[in-house]
Amino acid sequence: MNTTKERILxxxxxxFSQRGYSAVSIRDICKSVGIKESSVYYHFENKQNIFDVLLDRFSEIAKGMMAQLENGLTEGQNSFSDGINTVSNCFFEQYLMNDFCNRVMRIMFIEQFNNENVRKLYQHWLMDEPLNFQSKIFSVLMSIGIIPNCCSEYLAVKYYAPIYFYAQKWLFNGELTEESKEAFRIDAYKHIQMFFGEVGGYNG
Incomplete structure (x- = not known):
């Protein structure tokens, strides 16, 4: 049901994703929704409350996505490469290219320069959590002999840095379109194949 509260959100x-949180007023929101300013305060205390609800929803989705990733390499996979593709698909399709998540990430990217809490949230979900997960995965792969022993933290950065770069190039720079999504997929999966071709364990 598309309630007034959901339409406001x-x-x-x-x-927010187009202009940044700071550049949008309650008046701007009401004009686009087609309601009086007083109507907003029936559903939200203020603009910050609207922003907080969006960030909370994003965090819940991100937590669920990370839980999926934790199980992605071990549940029902026929091979190591199947597991890598499952994890990548989850992170790319359900997170970076998810319409809601993508818009919130755009807002966080803009507002990180003005808001310390947003900066921390952006770093946590776009850098720290992915790197920690990948480091953990590389440690497991080394322990079972799929890839040679190395510094798992270094491998995580080497693996993730190009993906983050391609996300900035294709997914957060301009409108998110099917063409930009496909361009990201091509670059990201090519990188993954080359990366594991170098360290071992991946056949495409």
Whole structure:
């Protein structure tokens, strides 16, 4: 059901992701939704409350995605490469290219320069959590002999840095389109294949 509260959130998400949180006013939101300013305060205390709800929803999705990733390499996979593809698909399709998550990430990227809490959230979900997960995976792969022993933290950065770069190039720079998604997939999966071709254990 597209309630007024949800429409306020949807419109706010769109406007924040285009202009940044700081550049959007309650008046802007109300004009786009087609309601009086007083109507907003029936659902939200203020603009910050709207922003907080969006960030909380994003964090819940991100937590669920990370839980999926934890199981991605071990549940029902026929091979190591199947597991890598499953994990990559989850992270790419359900997170970086998910319409809601992508818009919130855009907002966080803009607002990290103005808001310390947003900066920490951006770093946590776009850098720290992916790197910690990947480091853990590389440690497991080394322990079972799939890849040679090395510094798992270094491998995590070497693996993730190009993916983060391609995400910035294709997914957070301009409108998110099917063409930009496909361009990201091509570059990201090519990198993954080359990366594991170098360290061992991946056949495409």
């Amino acid at each position: 949807d419109v706010s998400l769109e406007l």
